């Protein structure tokens with residue numbers, strides 16, 4: 504979709520459909536010729552309550568009038584929702600170009616939300632469906648204009664870049680594992696990086712093993728597909744050079760069967776989504792480059808399959824991680840933490856002074872938080888607070904969960920130093936957090952468990968169920984803030 508800003512009025516934007524919002528206790532700021540919008544409200548056909556819709560025509564123009572509810576409550580998230588329902592109606596009535604009249608006296612968060620809600624709702628993953636022809640595409644909304652009295656081109660451009668990156672992350676997540684093995688993800692990342700001036704280097708499975716990443720290699724050894732460690736470095740012009748180096752670490756298990764500790768068949772197909780953390784890191788680094796953000800970030804993505812075979816790691820095997828820790832692999836389905844452990848150690852060796860890891864790590868976090876919040880665990884209150892602030896700003900919500908030495912006790916090993924899985928199914932998200940904590944040590948680190956937020960989220964703007972691209976907007980905000988505030 505083409506997205507642009509204008510200071511011309513909606514009727515002069517050339518769009519075939521305009522969208523006008525109205526808050527509780529207010530009237531429309533600019534009516535159509537003949538007062539059609541006011542009349543629609545007066546008749547009761549249009550209402551001011553949040554997300555209520557009505558359509559009218561006047562003087563050759565077509566308008567969707569949408570209730571925005573309480574002005575005081577109208578934030579970025581409500582803007583995303585309003586834009587999503589307006590886009591749904593626009594598509595139903597055959598609109599191909601839409602102009603949103605930006606409400607008066609709102610912030611950039613609302614302008615960004617209107618763009619995001621439209622682009623997220625318009626997203627479809629139909630690559631594998633015959634019949635999603637060019638013809639159908641012609642009848643989709645192809646252009647979006649944001650009309651405001653003041654220049655909103657900056658927030659419109661930012662939101663377009665971010666949401667396009669988020670939708671690319673959704674494509675990666677939705678692509679089935681047969682078409683997105685680790686090598687394809689590595690090729691994709693290299694190609695994207697090449698286009699955006701990001702430095703990309705990749706380590707294949709032999710190099711991973713030879714470098715001493717025995718935990719990562721143990722997960723990879725059961726599959727015929729090569730594992731890849733993808734390293735992306737973006738060093739934007741204008742960064743002070745004095746900021747602590749931020750590393751973003753993503754779990755990209757392109758398919759998680761559980762390995763020898765095989766998962767039940769019922770929902771195993773969903774484990775094509777087990778690379779969504781890695782996808783979020785790739786697309787966040789890409790978006791930072793597209794935004795020309797003055798930041799220096801390192802993206803590390805651990806890409807592998809987790810499959811059973813005669814060569815697979817077995818329950819009871821003891822492996823040596825990059826930092827020398829010996830790990831008893833008591834459950835081969837707790838593979839994400841093994842991959843991340845070595846990626847985190849690698850990031851520390853590369854000089855990372857701030858860490859955020861993103862991973863679909865545990866079913867336990869889904870039980871605890873559903874799909875509303877990602878679980879956040881951290882060894883550093885200030886760093887955690889920064890990420891929580893970014894979550895509040897972007898609407899990609901997090902809820903802090905505890906670390907505790909009791910949980911650390913639970914992963915102490917009998918034959919090796921630590922185990923990757925406890926026997927009791929207690930606090931699984933938190934013992935997973937403590938496992939990663941062991942490798943992060945005292946480097947300020949945040950762990951985001953996105954197992955609940957990465958796909959199948961009930962939100963009006965996720966009309967296409969499946970991958971959400973959760974984390975792209977959040978990580979970009981974290982990176983931009985951490986370079987602009989004192990450490």
Ligand code: BES
Pocket residue numbers: 759761777834836837838839863864865866867869923924925931954955
């Ligand atoms: N990828 C899964 C976590 C997962 C489960 C994500 C369901 C989304 C939905 C992860 O690798 C895993 O299998 N975790 C196990 C850990 C357990 C064996 C300690 C889990 O959570 O059951």
Ligand code: ZN
Pocket residue numbers: 759761835836837838839
């Ligand atoms: Zn698993």
Ligand code: ZN
Pocket residue numbers: 756759777836838839863864
């Ligand atoms: Zn997994």
